[in-house]
Amino acid sequence: MKASKTRITDVFRVFWNASSWFSTLILGTILIFALGELIVGNYSGLYPSKLMKYITKKDTKQFGHDLYIYAFFLVGSVLILGIKLWLCDRLSIRFRDKLVQQIHKDYMTGNSFYDLLMYDTHIDNPDGRITQDIENYGETSIKVIVAAAQSPLIIAYYSYSTFKDMGLNSLLITLLFTTVSFFATRFAMSPIVRLTYKFEAANADFRTAHVNLKENAETIALSRGQSAEEKLLSDRLASVLSVQKQLSNTSIILNIVVNICQYFGNALVYLCIYICAPATEDPSILAEFTGRVSFEVIMLISGITSLMNVINDFSKLSGYSTRIQELLSILREQAEHVNINKFGNSFVLENATVMRPSGDSLINDLNLTVRPGESLFIVGPSGAGKSSLFRVLGGIWPIKSGKVTIPEEKTMILTQRPYVPRNATLEEAIAFPKELNEVDLFEIQNTLRLLKIEHLKLRDDEDWWVGLSPGEQQRVAIARILVHRPTFALLDEATSAIPSKLEEEIFKVLAQKDITCITIAHNKELRKWHKNVLELTGNGRYSIY
Missing domain, CATH: 3.40.50.300 (P-loop containing nucleotide triphosphate hydrolases)
Incomplete structure (x- = not known):
């Protein structure tokens, strides 16, 4: 059987195999906490602008009152985020457990593992699919689900807030800047991705050479093969360091692009504030406005970036899913050799x-x-x-x-x-x-x-x-x-x-x-x-x- 191309439908097939009633319950709970994170996070994000207003007005009483409320929302945000991340980890473990147990059962039935290794030469690295791809699938799938649920809500709400408080021009500037920043970063990152795969492969070869040395230590010693093995290890190390140097050199461009986007993103906030600042000389109103719209713009940028990352993560998820589903299908459907x-x-x-x-x-x-x-x-x-x-x-x-x-x-x-x-x-x-x-x-x-x-x-x-x-x-x-x-x-x-x-x-x-x-x-x-x-x-x- 030839290796299949990446299929989006495999994401859902693998998800069905990984799911159970309990994992569905955990996922539902995660989504509830994700929604709670947005609501509580919104309140905790808006309170600093109110505090700035009371500082400017020197309103000690109202400042103290809102500071307690702000602390309450901060504690709530921390607890909700902590529980959500813990539930995500537990769900990832359950996904991995169920998928690996299913594959192990089929893999070790009769001589299925032997048939696969001997006859299905198009199935590369079945051990990597079982140990690494399934782990990556569990972590990435939950990341995608949560981000896909949160991002549209963040974009919709903060687009409305930005439009209401700052007008259409500020909203369009923010959307345009975020989109350009995303694609510029992705363009700078593409050679990094290729080199990372190459670096991992070189590292694997270097690691394999040391494993072979350990397993054949006696034979090598008796054969007086130390010099040859040292040369092999040195060559493998040189390959690793060569790719690592390329990775370091290429990362300069990415770091520059990322920092430009970050610093100019901060400048963008002030540009939007200048365009739509209220016509008032009351410093407390300006302080509150500045804090509020800064938070709204940052959250809008965050939501758009998160949604774009979902697309990138979903492509990775499709790759993991196809490799897992391909292995599942072969183990379940292959004819008896x-x-x-x-x-x-x-x-x-x-x-x-x-x-x-x-x-x-x-x-x-x-x-x-x-x-x-x-x-x-x-x-x-x-x-x-x-x-x-x-x-x-x-x-x-x-x-x-x-x-x-x-x-x-x-x-x-x-x-x-x-x-x-x-x-x-x-x-x-x-x-x-x-x-x-x-x-x-x-x-x-x-x-x-x-x-x-x-x-x-x-x-x-x-x-x-x-x-x-x-x-x-x-x-x-x-x-x-x-x-x-x-x-x-x-x-x-x-x-x-x-x-x-x-x-x-x-x-x-x-x-x-x-x-x-x-x-x-x-x-x-x-x-x-x-x-x-x-x-x-x-x-x-x-x-x-």
């Missing part, structure tokens, strides 16, 4: 043609049955399709044609680099994917002794896995199979880093526990522990003996 029956009692392949994801055939018309007790040893040259067939038997690889049945619930799979959970104790890692209380702890202890890794018990529970050799990782994984005792075990070079004597002992125990193995291994001595051999000869051909 792996045409395999996963509820059999044996492995059965009928005229199955195994292929690469690109569509190239590797094994043609394979007919194979592996029943319990009939272990199979798979051999063949590199590129003949051994690992591809292994993935088909594991239920995560498609076939081009034919029929495949596998006993998924009765099978455990190990590869050359087995998965070792890092957020678990040694016993929990062996019990994985079951809970620890579902397995026999005495069996775990015996298995650790058999595999000669009981020394791992002496390590701290939280970091026992740190510094495990490849052989130790494979033995922890083998322990998992011996403790779980599945009917079938798929082993792809799963004992390649284990000493041959212990390797022989492992296969002997597997046979004693009636675990039927389907094995890929370079060690031909393991052939004797298997009943049948499947030899892949290349060019789609095979033989069974």
